[in-house]
Amino acid sequence: MRASITVVGLGSGDENQLTLGVWKTLQSAGSVYVRTEHHPVIDYLKQNGVAVQSFDGIYESRGSFADVYDTIVGQLIEAAKAGGGPVVYAVPGHPMVAESTTMLLRGRCPDEGIDLTVTGGESFLDQAFTRFGFDPIEGFALIDATALSTEGSAVLDPRMHTLIAQVYDTHTASDAKLFLMDALPDDYEVVVGHELGVTGRERIVTVPLYELDRLEGYGNLSLVWIPRAKDDSVRMRSFERLREIVDILRSPEGCPWDREQTHASIRKNLIEETYEVLETIDDDDPEAMCEELGDLLLQIMLHSQMEVETGTFNVFDVIEGLNEKLIRRHPHVFGDQGASDSEEALQNWNAMKAEEKRKAGIDVAQLSVLSGVPRDLPGLMKAYKLQKKAAQVGFDWERTDEVYAKIEEELRELKEAPEEERTGELGDLLFAVVNLARFLRIDPEEAIAATNRKFVRRFEYIEQKLRESGKSFEQTGLDEMEKFWQEAKKLSKNAGV
Template sequence: MDNTLSKERYNFFDLVEVVKILRSENGCPWDKEQTHESMKSNLIEETYEVIDAIDKRDPYLLKEELGDLLLQVVFHSQIEAERSNFSIDDVIDSLVKKLIYRHPHVFGDVRLKNSDEVLKRWEDLKLKSKNNASEEGIFSDFTTALPALILAYKAQRKAKNVGFDWKEADGILEKIKEEVDEFKGVMNSNDRDKMLDEVGDILFSVVNLARFFGIHPEDALRLSTLKFIKRFVLMEKIIKEDNLKISDLSIEKLDLYWEKAKKLETR
């Protein structure tokens, strides 16, 4: 490793070695103190920064953010290597074996027609690879530590892959209407638990509608939120140009400015 710091170009093995040194006795005090638990927020932040780079369609930023995310994988693996549980090589070995096993239509003789068949086959193979999977069911190893929209989407997709799904979109739309009506029935009750439950049912049904049409709800909501922010910023600019303060305007006036911003966006 003596020549690592003077190389013109580094590779994956250099990264692993650098992290090992940072965690060593003579390494960085901060890096040595970190645990799986203390690094959880970093892992989440780096993941979302990768998503942000993708949304910005910036390949140079994406390269940087993927590197930061990769560091998280190597770092967590190094913690376990120090405990003699597994190394980054074991992580890669397990991953490659899993990819080959779950893609028999690529690395074997299985023939699949489309992506839906691939996903169903994937779930079948996941079940077979787990001990007593047939007794435990499809949610036996399901990760619930996910953002709610992604959690709902993945749960519905798992159910779909074993045949539990809506036959047509009209049924989902009727379900959404039903859930909205149920919320209307409790919204004046001051019972926040009931309202929480009914709002959750509405959102879950909307996720079902998006998923049915191959739309990821996280992407759809992110797009709409970014559109809202962009339009709001434009509205603020128009108000400022009119020498007004947004906090002094009534909601009726704000609605008029909102429509102005909307029209400018469509030009």
């Protein structure tokens, strides 16, 4: 006779939720394994002569739920193979709803030569739909609270009713609260249900979200209901709402200006928004940075939506490609390679880039050393990157004093150059200055940006002083402006900027 395991559901409440079929199976079993004795039906079973063996002790001896469930399944399989009759295993609720051990058994029993039977019982979902009073056909999601602190896969859609199950203590309640606060206002009303369907012990409490982990009484039969949002403003924190808005703007019923735009017409916007983000970084202004990052994201959304309209790709293809690239180029994180420091990590990244080119049919050996530098980078940044690539193969100055000499040479040539050659000579001088920046380990773009900011501060000081004296630029001379400039310079040095 083949070994067998029968998994039955004890229902979500007291014995009144037991199905007749499950009750007959439990009565006819010699003994019953139960995942936990912390369930209202267990006392009823004992009172009616059903012997139970609990796995509660495993919870105390294992470091994670995954280890607990794996150990339980291993012991059940051993018991089934040992003979002595079919193994009956009882779990809270329905065996196929939020029950990891059932899924593990479904995966392992066929390989172990064990027949597996799963018999349903009333799940906590039945009680939730009844006691909270919502219809899941309106849209419904189920989330495991125990996974919220370790997995980032859960996503809340405010348009759907959401149940968070296995909120068994204040720690998991806190994880649920933090997860929900990413998408909902702090005062959004949520409903906590304890021991739904258990006569005399059921409790249902409505609280603002921020109080979710301040409640007492969480246990194995606790869950949280997040009613679907009727106010569309709640969706303002969702990516899907952003995609929807951009789609509307580009639609025939949308904005005439947005509809007219092309990749080319808003090309410069992408650059401008990027620099506005950089400005907020330089100013150490998180509030402004938040806004400007939104403007930059809008450019990505608009370009993606334009391609949706031609049928080439959408923003989810962009995200998919990025996710795949990040995983592929970090084999020291998501694979079996190592990286003890940032230099090794960068080597892995570059190696994967080269491998991607080979797979795309590009002969890496035939590529220029200078390939990969974007054509439209700002001049100083592009010069810096070109020089770094050339230096990697030895085309570089050996000493800093040689670079200083080159700058002096280029400056002389600029002074002596006829007018039609000055543009080229000035470019040569700037290129040499970028070389010096590289030798001094200074980013030339950051250096010129800092000087630009300094110039603006000092010039605005001149404007301020002129306003205070009731003068305009036409009413003052260079000597007076230079005096104010030196005052501003002195103030900047005293302030350390």
